Amino acid sequence: MEEFILEINDLKKSYGTKSVLNGVSLKVKRGEIIGYIGPNGAGKSTTVKIMLGIEDNYSGSIKIFGEDISNEKMEYKNKIGYVPEIAEVYDNLTGSEYLTFIGELYGLDYDLADYKAKRLMELFGIGEVYHSRIASYSKGMRQKLLIISSLIHNPELLFFDEPINGLDANSVMIFKEIMTQLAAQGKTIFYSSHIMDVVEKISSRIILLHDGKIAADGTFEELRTESTEGSLEQIFNQLTGFSEHIDLGSRFVSVVKEM
Numbered sequence: 127m128e129e130f131i132l133e134i135n136d137l138k139k140s141y142g143t144k145s146v147l148n149g150v151s152l153k154v155k156r157g158e159i160i161g162y163i164g165p166n167g168a169g170k171s172t173t174v175k176i177m178l179g180i181e182d183n184y185s186g187s188i189k190i191f192g193e194d195i196s197n198e199k200m201e202y203k204n205k206i207g208y209v210p211e212i213a214e215v216y217d218n219l220t221g222s223e224y225l226t227f228i229g230e231l232y233g234l235d236y237d238l239a240d241y242k243a244k245r246l247m248e249l250f251g252i253g254e255v256y257h258s259r260i261a262s263y264s265k266g267m268r269q270k271l272l273i274i275s276s277l278i279h280n281p282e283l284l285f286f287d288e289p290i291n292g293l294d295a296n297s298v299m300i301f302k303e304i305m306t307q308l309a310a311q312g313k314t315i316f317y318s319s320h321i322m323d324v325v326e327k328i329s330s331r332i333i334l335l336h337d338g339k340i341a342a343d344g345t346f347e348e349l350r351t352e353s354t355e356g357s358l359e360q361i362f363n364q365l366t367g368f369s370e371h372i373d374l375g376s377r378f379v380s381v382v383k384e385m
């Protein structure tokens with residue numbers, strides 16, 4: 127029998143009168159890298175926050191590792207890693223303090239958390255700031271810290287929401303390799319991003335959310351045969367019915383010039 131790490135069935139969510147998710151259903155197998163894409167405000171972060179138990183008041187059902195998350199058993203969270211789109215980190219802590227704190231929260235003993243944190247920071251090129259306060263980190267350094275903190279407890283399922291924001295080109299290459307290797311070792315990755323060329327290359331399956339519904343679901347090759355030949359960016363434009371960038375761009379600039 128096929129093992130589903132994640133099962134979402136007819137998920138609906140509204141904020142006040144505004145309906146954001148209008149019946150999202152999907153099943154994710156172990157080892158898949160899901161590229162979760164969609165226009166701004168489509169409901170991607172909302173889906174991820176519901177799965178993490180950060181947002182409630184939804185209808186539909188969600189199973190993670192075969193367990194319905196509405197059972198409120200917390201154990202499933204220990205096997206999840208998360209890089210949020212916008213994160214609050216404790217600026218006054220050093221990288222070492224922050225990562226060992228997170229590691230200990232997940233049940234690692236201090237020495238193991240310290241060893242892993244230091245080694246992972248070195249491998250990601252930020253070992254020299256291990257004992258510096260996070261307030262002094264650049265944007266990319268903070269992002270690397272967040273990626274490390276999502277992985278320090280060796281989770282089975284990862285939610286990455288724009289994880290490569292601020293990373294330089296070499297670091298993006300390292301991150302892509304980390305994702306590929308994690309998936310090859312059976313970790314499941316739910317990856318939400320607007321950087322289409324990375325999503326195109328890294329995802330084993332792409333899910334496009336539009337107007338709170340799944341508008342496309344398949345490998346990049348499958349999406350290509352179903353719609354336009356071309357890049358994921360072109361497929362995205364076509365599936366979301368968008369072709370006005372030139373007109374909108376020039377109207378925008380006209381208003382900028384008004385004085």
Ligand SMILES: Nc1ncnc2c1ncn2[C@@H]1O[C@H](COP(=O)(O)OP(=O)(O)OP(=O)(O)O)[C@@H](O)[C@H]1O
Nearest residue numbers: 141146164165166167168169170171172173211320
């Ligand atoms: N706490 C909230 N209260 C009210 N409305 C919200 C709240 N969070 C999200 N929304 C609305 O829900 C919709 C979906 O937001 P969400 O953040 O899930 O979109 P997204 O697909 O992740 O967008 P982006 O690509 O811009 O990150 C938006 O219209 C947003 O305004």
